[in-house]
Ligand SMILES: Nc1ncnc2c1ncn2[C@@H]1O[C@H](COP(=O)(O)OP(=O)(O)OP(=O)(O)O)[C@@H](O)[C@H]1O
C-alpha cells in the first residue's frame with residue numbers, strides 16, 4: 001500500500017452498499033472509515049430521548065447542535081455514543097430509520113453535521129473512506145476519489161430484506177428504502193454523479209466485486 005494520505009468519498013441511495021463497500025475498501029487499504037449516516041441516526045436518538053417530536057423542527061435543531069457525538073472510525077469496530085449513551089445497535093432500528101429524515105431534511109442540522117464530518121476527515125492521519133449522501137459534493141468535494149454507488153431499487157430492497165428479515169414488514173421496507181430516499185433527496189443529490197464523480201452501478205455485482213472495482217479506481221487515481 002502507498003503511504004500517501006488519501007480521502008475516498010462514496011455517496012449513494014439507501015441500501016446501495018455504501019457502508020459494506022466503504023468498510024471493505026478501508027480494511028484493504030488500512031484507512032479509517034466514516035459512516036456519516038450513523039451520525040444522522042445518532043442525533044435522531046438524541047432528539048427522541050429528549051422527548052422532541054420529529055415535527056418540532058426547532059427542537060430537532062436544538063438537540064442536533066447540542067449533541068455530544070462520538071463515532072468510531074475503525075472499520076472493524078462499530079461504535080456510536082451520543083450524550084454518553086451507546087446507540088450502536090439502536091441506530092439501525094426501524095424507528096430510527098423512520099424518523100431520521102427529520103434531521104437530514106433540515107439545513108441547520110446538515111450544516112452542523114457536515115462541520116463535524118469535515119473535522120473527522122481532516123483528523124484521519126492516514127486517510128479515510130467516508131460515505132453518505134453528500135460526501136462527494138458538500139463534505140469532501142476535493143476528495144482524491146469520488147464515487148457514486150447505485151443499484152436498482154428492487155435489488156436494494158431485496159438486499160435490505162435479506163439483512164433485516166422479519167424485523168421489517170413490506171411497508172417498513174419500502175419506507176426505509178424508497179420513502180427515505182425521496183425525503184432525503186430534497187436538500188442533496190445522490191442519484192446522479194456530479195462533475196468528476198465516478199458512477200458505479202453494483203446491481204449485478206456482488207460485494208467482493210464492488211470492493212474490487214473501487215480498489216481498481218483508487219489504483220488508477222494513485223497511478
Ligand atoms: N454489491 C453487493 N452485492 C450484494 N449485496 C450487497 C452488496 N453491497 C451491499 N450488499 C448488502 O446489501 C445490504 C445493504 O448494504 P449497506 O448497508 O452497505 O448499504 P448502504 O448503502 O450503506 O445503506 P444505508 O444507506 O441504508 O445505510 C447489506 O446487507 C449488504 O451486505
Ligand SMILES: Nc1ccn([C@H]2C[C@H](O)[C@@H](COP(=O)(O)O)O2)c(=O)n1
Nearest residue numbers: 036037038040100104132133134184
Ligand atoms: N451524508 C449523509 C448521510 C446520511 N444522510 C441521511 C439519509 C438517511 O436517511 C440517514 C441515515 O443514513 P444511512 O445510515 O441510511 O446511510 O441519514 C444524509 O442526509 N447525508
